[in-house]
Amino acid sequence: MSLKAPRGTHDILPNESYQWQYLEAIFRTISGNFGYQEIRTPIFEDVQVFSRTAGETSDIVTKEMYTFEDRGERICALKPEGTAPIVRSILEHSLANSGAPLRLSYITPIFRYERPQKGRYRQAHQVGLEYINSNSPLADAEVIELTYRFYVALGLESIQVNLNSLGRETCRQQYREAVLKHYSSYLSDLEPETMARMEKNPLRLLDSKDPKAVEVRQSAPPILDFLEPDSATHFAAVQKALNEAGVPYAADPSVIRGLDYYSDTVFEISSTKLGAQSALCGGGRYDGLAKQLGGGNLPSVGVGMGIERALIVLAEEGNLPEAPVPDVFIVQLGPEVATTAALIARELRAAGKKVLIDHDQRSLKSQFRMADSSNARFAIVLGSDEISKGVVTLKDLKEGSQSEIALSQVLERI
Ligand code: HAM
Numbered sequence: 473m474s475l476k477a478p479r480g481t482h483d484i485l486p487n488e489s490y491q492w493q494y495l496e497a498i499f500r501t502i503s504g505n506f507g508y509q510e511i512r513t514p515i516f517e518d519v520q521v522f523s524r525t526a527g528e529t530s531d532i533v534t535k536e537m538y539t540f541e542d543r544g545e546r547i548c549a550l551k552p553e554g555t556a557p558i559v560r561s562i563l564e565h566s567l568a569n570s571g572a573p574l575r576l577s578y579i580t581p582i583f584r585y586e587r588p589q590k591g592r593y594r595q596a597h598q599v600g601l602e603y604i605n606s607n608s609p610l611a612d613a614e615v616i617e618l619t620y621r622f623y624v625a626l627g628l629e630s631i632q633v634n635l636n637s638l639g640r641e642t643c644r645q646q647y648r649e650a651v652l653k654h655y656s657s658y659l660s661d662l663e664p665e666t667m668a669r670m671e672k673n674p675l676r677l678l679d680s681k682d683p684k685a686v687e688v689r690q691s692a693p694p695i696l697d698f699l700e701p702d703s704a705t706h707f708a709a710v711q712k713a714l715n716e717a718g719v720p721y722a723a724d725p726s727v728i729r730g731l732d733y734y735s736d737t738v739f740e741i742s743s744t745k746l747g748a749q750s751a752l753c754g755g756g757r758y759d760g761l762a763k764q765l766g767g768g769n770l771p772s773v774g775v776g777m778g779i780e781r782a783l784i785v786l787a788e789e790g791n792l793p794e795a796p797v798p799d800v801f802i803v804q805l806g807p808e809v810a811t812t813a814a815l816i817a818r819e820l821r822a823a824g825k826k827v828l829i830d831h832d833q834r835s836l837k838s839q840f841r842m843a844d845s846s847n848a849r850f851a852i853v854l855g856s857d858e859i860s861k862g863v864v865t866l867k868d869l870k871e872g873s874q875s876e877i878a879l880s881q882v883l884e885r886i
Contacts, residue, residue: 480586480594482780487795491783492597494793495626496579499599502622506614508577508601513557515581519549524764525556527732529672536584550583553731554600555774556761562604563767573611574604582776591749591781601755602774609706612737612757612773613713619741619753619775620719626782627791628743631752634724635714635739637707638675638756639699644735647698648674658688679728681748694725703736710737733758737773745788746781753777798826799886801843801869805855807833813854816864816882823883843869850886 477483484492500510519539526532538550551557558576562568578600586592601618603611616633623631638644651674659667666682677685678692699707714721721739729738738756746752755775762770786792800820804813817827828846830839843851853865858876866885867874877885 478594480588480592482593482595490795491786491792492779495779495782496599498625499577499579499622502618502625503577503599503601506575506618508575508618511558511561511576511578511602513551513554513561513578513580516548516550517557517560519547521556521560521765522549522552525559525731525733525761526553527673530732531730532584534672536586538583538585551580552584553582554578554580554598554776555602555731555733555758556765558602559604559762559767559770559772560765562770563762563765568605568770571605573606574602576602576604578602579779589749591746591778591784593780597779598776599779600774600776602772604772605770606773607759607771609709609737610713612706612710613717613719615755615773615775616710616714616721616739617717617719619755619777622777623741623752623782626786627789628752628782628785629789629791630744630785631741632743633714633719633721633739633741634727635711635721635737636724636727637696637699637703637736638728638734638738639695639703640735643698643700643703644675644695647693647695650693650698651675651677654692655685655688658684673732675728676730679726689726692725696723696725706736727754729754729756733761733764735759739775741777743781743785745785749781751778752781752785795847796826797847797849798828799848800825800827800850800852801839801846801848802827802829803836803839803843803851803853804830804833805836805853808856809854809859812859816852816854816879820883820886825886852882 522537523533532552537552539547541547558578562574567574581595581597583595585594588594601615603615620633655670655677661684663682666677666680666685669676669680678689727738727740734756736757740751740754742750743752753775757773759771762768802813802817804810813829817829820827828848830842848869851867851869853867858864862879863876864879864882865874866877
């Protein structure tokens with residue numbers, strides 16, 4: 473029996489890993505420009521880090537977590553998301569005790585036992601941001617702007633920022649009742665899955681993809697009508713800051729989020745190129761999360777951005793970067809030139825060039841085949857005749873031209 477990667481997981485093969493490096497490099501640059509510092513937390517945590525925060529009725533907690541008991545009889549979970557572990561770490565290491573805000577970034581795998589489909593995996597990957605310890609609506613706007621700038625820098629075209637506010641618990645309670653009342657006249661038309669959603673969390677009716685629920689949503693009362701004055705002021709300030717930053721967005725009452733820890737601002741950025749799993753990223757404010765983990769008041773806002781989904785959209789838009797290629801392949805005519813060939817390779821690499829060399833004494837033909845398939849720009853051909861004359865043959869593999877040049881000129885010609 474041949475073994476395969478588990479369902480819903482993927483190997484990131486050498487011919488695609490450069491795309492991940494490209495995305496991660498842009499993320500590091502932009503988040504660094506905004507002053508975010510990287511945090512890395514373990515792949516697994518005490519299950520309570522998630523069960524206490526993501527919401528007892530959320531899909532993540534009820535059916536998607538990869539949990540296991542370790543040999544010390546501790547119940548652990550592979551992280552289904554990155555935010556709760558970061559807050560756990562902040563509390564554990566007293567990182568927020570000075571009262572100053574923290575700007576944190578991360579790159580992490582996440583694990584969710586979901587039904588795999590395009591853009592949805594059991595091991596997926598996120599880049600993310602958490603702005604910890606600030607009440608300011610400008611913190612929300614900064615996270616949204618940074619996320620938007622990241623996608624623009626990446627080269628994504630068909631993106632849309634969708635913004636909503638979930639208010640605080642008291643108004644949400646009233647709103648839940650209003651939503652239940654509104655949908656109750658249509659119950660017999662809703663799919664069983666939608667009904668189950670409604671029982672767990674009525675607000676999830678609003679982001680259901682059940683066509684009938686989508687139709688009923690059009691006439692549902694907007695949550696914004698229920699916001700308490702503080703939340704309404706906060707939301708207006710977020711929008712003002714986004715307008716000033718030139719970040720285009722649309723108010724979207726269907727942005728509810730699948731994790732229960734949010735309050736006030738929530739947002740998603742979507743792409744029409746993604747089909748059913750249209751969210752490139754999702755985030756929002758989670759002022760109560762630290763308390764659920766036994767900490768104090770730690771108002772915070774953040775976002776998680778799916779790496780796979782961004783790469784899917786880049787590919788569909790034809791905007792993937794070109795794969796990096798070696799500068800030179802050194803073709804050796806016989807084992808007696810190996811020492812000189814290695815010397816040339818070392819000097820070129822020291823000067824920052826990407827250099828490939830064959831160590832298996834293959835025939836000239838097969839070395840040229842390797843050079844071609846590596847897409848190297850140049851080949852340096854080296855035999856003992858060349859060495860005694862102090863020259864090499866430099867072949868431009870793109871244009872097909874070749875010339876003999878002095879050994880001392882190799883670096884300047886490449
Ligand atoms: P989330 O909406 O669950 O939020 O995930 C954020 C993004 O991760 C999604 O929009 C999607 O791009 C990607 N993603 C999630 N699950 C999968 C999957 N199974 N397959 C492929 N991609 C996936 C969170 O995780 C929150 N921690 C975000 C956050 C940070 N909120 C505040 N700070």
